[in-house]
Amino acid sequence: MALPALNFDHAIYGTGDLEATRKAAQKLGFVVTPRGRHKGWGTGNYCVMFEQDYLEFLGMVDPAGESNGLDKFLASGGDGLLAITFGITDSALVAEQLRGRGLNPHGPHALSRLLELPEGDIEPRFALTRLPPEEMPAINGFLVEHLTPELLRRPTWVRHPNAAVGIQSVTVAVENPEETARAYEKLVGISAVTPTDDTWAVHVGKQVILFVTADDAAGLYSDDGTARGLPTICGITLKSSDLDQTYAALKANKIPAERLPGGVIRVDREDAVGAVMDFVRA
Structure with a gap:
């Protein structure tokens, strides 16, 4: 079975204080996107976008909501790099290819977030495919298909003062x-x-x-x-x-x-x- 077409999509930081981390990222010389809020979860994020990949800063915006493991990560050692994700373009095809190579994918699972723009919220959508930890070890990773990639990047978001x-x-x-x-x-x-x-x-x-x-x-x-x-x-x-x-x-x-x-x-x-x-x- 052919190898799936993969790219490095983004690195995820876990943070206990999302607003403080936004300010820290700006102090590092990054342009930070408006805040996103994951639908159905208690988490939100800010991102630093590049042309081909990006950094995501993930934190809680609703303490009563689902943390998806963020609370355990923070309890183990505070802020840091939480996960690495790989990008795909066809979740169904990739799942078939992975099974053909003896792997055990789960999904795809739908995810969206409300991105809070001055003109009103927009809703980027994603499809997540996960593998058992032993098949994608040490990085807490998953595969992501961007269903609305046109919503993720604007020219002003990918030009950073720190170059x-x-x-x-x-x-x-x-x-x-x-x-x-x-x-x-x-x-x-x-x-x-x-x-x-x-x-x-x-x-x-x-x-x-x-x-x-x-x-x-x-x-x-x-x-x-x-x-x-x-x-x-x-x-x-x-x-x-x-x-x-x-x-x-x-x-x-x-x-x-x-x-x-x-x-x-x-x-x-x-x-x-x-x-x-x-x-x-x-």
């Missing part, structure tokens, strides 16, 4: 990087799962998920970011069209960014919603 243009990679600390990465071979193909020393990479579209040990995460980020336990998504790397502009935007907002060898600008987790945020040249 960020997209996601390059995410780093996930796990007990066994090889075992975790190889679990993705049925989903992305054997050739898309590659080792480098003790690090294992899963390529999804043009982006990469790096699975590392806690020790390697500590070496990469000065601390391993695993206070909530393993697995944990401990870092994200964003692409910048102009690193000087990125650095200037961060410094203008008094973000203690650091220039590292190899053309990396780093913001530590305390100033980046609970996960290290690196910027590299696009």
Whole structure:
């Protein structure tokens, strides 16, 4: 059976204070979309949109509503990167392909959110397909089909003062990087799962998920970011069209960014919603 066509869709942050996180994202130099509210759930979000992918900041807007696991995530260690999602374009076809490859998809399940625009709410709609945790391990992930993609992006939403243009990679600390990465071979193909020393990479579209040990995460980020336990998504790397502009935007907002060898600008987790945020040249 053919491999499903997948892309890296978005990374989701969990936050205990949605409005404070919106302000933090703006201080990092991002344009933040208007607030969204998930229909049927107690959660809402703000997003940072790029041309091909995006960041989602997820928090509670109705404490009496369904948290969909957000409460447990926050209780385990506070704000941070909660999940990684893959994009698809035909949920029914992908489900058939996944079953043909010995996987066990559930769905699609309908989801929509009310996006609060000045001229009135609009309703982007999605279809979510989930796999058992052992078939998409360590990232709390799912597959998403955008049913109304034209509603998600406006030109003013994808031009950011910090020059960020997209996601390059995410780093996930796990007990066994090889075992975790190889679990993705049925989903992305054997050739898309590659080792480098003790690090294992899963390529999804043009982006990469790096699975590392806690020790390697500590070496990469000065601390391993695993206070909530393993697995944990401990870092994200964003692409910048102009690193000087990125650095200037961060410094203008008094973000203690650091220039590292190899053309990396780093913001530590305390100033980046609970996960290290690196910027590299696009």
